[in-house]
Amino acid sequence: MALRRDYAHRVPSPEGDPTASLRLGVDRNSPVPLYFQLSRQLESAIAQGSLTPGSLLGNEIDLAARLGLSRPTVRQAIQALVDKGLLVRRRGVGTQVVQSQVRRPLELSSLYEDLHTAGRGPATRVLSNALVPASPEAAAALGVAPGEEVRRVERLRLADGEPLAYLCNHLPARLPGLDDAGLREGSLYALLRGAGVTLHSARQRIGARSATRTEGALLGESARAPLLTMERTAFDDTGRPVEFGAHLFRASRYSFDFQLLVRP
Incomplete structure (x- = not known):
């Protein structure tokens, strides 16, 4: 027998509440906690663009009454999304939707191209582009x-x-076509392919650390905000290294997706 889902509309939705247009509800027969069910529905609405960045969620009391849930349950659902960086509580303003996280699969691809595919409007500011003596690490x-x-x-x-x-990349000096205009208008990997490089594989390491004051200012985060780190060395089809990258990502806006398989 199919499980019943309760869609509650007992209380009229306040004017201007963006959740009013969502078909929110909970399945009280499900073993999944009620707060988690609501949290996942709100997260899905943010990911699909039904709740747009900058929009304000309605009052917790009104939302709880409309769905027939307790206020602590609604508060817990919202807090879960605050912890994920999808919502933010602003004093005197309310609970506001922020940009949804970019979830990127672990594969040899360009961030620019991944963002373009996801419809996230990628753009690039070139901070520096010069020939320099190689550091020991590079x-x-x-x-x-x-x-x-x-x-x-x-x-x-x-x-x-x-x-x-x-994004900070070191590349062999011999590679042509890496001008500022090309870097602003597209992806580094597209430029490498245009230069005749066939990317084949990469070695990558992911970590985390706190932002410095300078990094925080650059990325729109506070000093000591959490950042994801990624170091990647990419190789062409002959096995030669063609790129060494050391990148920082806003943990509140970015995550990596892993697919794990059971070892036979």
């Missing part, structure tokens, strides 16, 4: 001697006009 990754000339590119990647990531 030299080891690219297989050149320390101090040998390499190209260092620093960019700020935005999604829908909001800072998302700071």
Whole structure:
């Protein structure tokens, strides 16, 4: 027998409440906690654009009454999304929707192209693009001697006009076509493919740390805000390293998706 889902509309929705147009409800026969059911529905509405960035959620008391839930249950559902960075509580304003997180699969792809595919309006600010002596770390990754000339590119990647990531890449100096205009208008990997590079594989390491004051200002976060870190060395189809990247992502706006398989 199918489980019953209760869609409650006992109390009229306040004018201007964006949740009024959503078909929210809970299945009281489900073993899934009521707060989690509501939280997932609100998260889905944010991901699908039904709750747009900047919109204000209605009063918790009104929402609880409309759905026939207790206020602590509604508060717990909303807090779960605050903890995920999808909602923010602003004193004197209320609970506001912020940009949904960018969820990126772990594969050898360009962030610019992933954002474009997801409809997130990617844009790039080129902070620097110059030939510099290779640091010991970059030299080891690219297989050149320390101090040998390499190209260092620093960019700020935005999604829908909001800072998302700071990208720092070191590349072999021999690679042509890496001008500022090309870096602003598209992806680094597209430029590499245009230069005749066939990307084949990469070695990647993911971590986390707190933002410095400078990094926070650049990314629109406070000092010591959590950041995701990623280091990647990419190789072409001959096995030569063609890119060493050290990137920072806003943990409140970005996450990685993993698919795990049982080992046979």
